[in-house]
Amino acid sequence: MADRLNGTRILILETREEAQFSKLLAEQGAEVVQCPMFTIQDAPDPAPVEAWIRRAIDKPFDDLVLMTGEGLRRIMKLARTRGLDQTLVASLARSRKFTRGPKPGKALREVGLEAQQTTEKPTTEGVIEMLGKLDLKGHRLGLQLYPDKDHSALTGALSAQTAEVDTVLPYAYDTKAADANIVAAIDDMAEGRIDSIALTNLGQVRRLIEAARAHGSEAKLRAGLERTLIASVGPAVSGELTAHGLRTDVSPVEDHYFMRPLISAMAAALVDKRPKVAE
Numbered sequence: 001m002a003d004r005l006n007g008t009r010i011l012i013l014e015t016r017e018e019a020q021f022s023k024l025l026a027e028q029g030a031e032v033v034q035c036p037m038f039t040i041q042d043a044p045d046p047a048p049v050e051a052w053i054r055r056a057i058d059k060p061f062d063d064l065v066l067m068t069g070e071g072l073r074r075i076m077k078l079a080r081t082r083g084l085d086q087t088l089v090a091s092l093a094r095s096r097k098f099t100r101g102p103k104p105g106k107a108l109r110e111v112g113l114e115a116q117q118t119t120e121k122p123t124t125e126g127v128i129e130m131l132g133k134l135d136l137k138g139h140r141l142g143l144q145l146y147p148d149k150d151h152s153a154l155t156g157a158l159s160a161q162t163a164e165v166d167t168v169l170p171y172a173y174d175t176k177a178a179d180a181n182i183v184a185a186i187d188d189m190a191e192g193r194i195d196s197i198a199l200t201n202l203g204q205v206r207r208l209i210e211a212a213r214a215h216g217s218e219a220k221l222r223a224g225l226e227r228t229l230i231a232s233v234g235p236a237v238s239g240e241l242t243a244h245g246l247r248t249d250v251s252p253v254e255d256h257y258f259m260r261p262l263i264s265a266m267a268a269a270l271v272d273k274r275p276k277v278a279e
Contacts, residue, residue, distance in 0.1 A: 004267035005030035008195040013204040035185040036178040052168040061142040064095040069107035071144040074170035123236045136163040182211040189224025196229035202240035
């Protein structure tokens with residue numbers, strides 16, 4: 001059904017996949033307000049990532065755990081620049097592969113590989129639960145991490161299973177580039193010019209809070225969110241909202257944590273809202 005979001009203004013916090021999200025929302029008639037949050041960059045020092053790649057090639061991991069699709073794509077990008085991409089794919093094919101939710105699985109399929117198991121919920125806790133059911137004693141385990149997250153619970157759980165954990169952090173966030181955009185978005189919500197904010201990863205929640213605090217706007221942010229429909233793509237984002245004392249108003253039905261189901265949930269919740277009039 002087209003035009004389900006006619007007359008609504010939806011705030012999205014741009015990251016790598018938000019261009020597609022913006023397009024889908026616009027197709028449903030929404031006026032999309034885009035707020036660049038940060039840029040994703042290759043790891044400042046590629047040497048540790050290259051060393052990890054070479055270890056994976058020289059002695060293939062028994063198990064590979066991918067936390068994000070972006071992580072694998074950045075690893076493959078560096079491998080290509082070193083002429084190691086095909087050799088790396090052949091090596092990773094020999095490992096059991098586990099993913100945190102569907103996005104890393106999609107990245108694996110892009111290089112012709114498949115995950116053996118995916119978490120039921122795309123959270124770190126889901127990864128710990130999934131791997132906790134396996135016998136990892138003595139296994140060499142490659143673990144791809146992502147920035148701005150304390151991973152000690154995961155690495156500790158794996159070490160407790162006596163796995164030999166080899167971690168890699170293949171990208172970084174530039175969190176200073178877009179503060180002015182974030183402050184403007186906070187003003188828009190506080191002044192009632194936004195119908196809904198759509199959150200598609202937990203880093204967006206953290207970034208909102210951090211930028212608001214840095215600019216003395218946390219009270220304004222919380223006031224704005226009180227009058228704005230908060231849409232979360234899934235349990236990881238909703239959990240992060242809860243951790244900051246914030247609510248989730250709408251989310252896709254269980255096991256459908258993707259953009260199109262999120263848009264459907266938003267459309268149903270916004271059906272009776274009047275269009276906002278920009279001041």
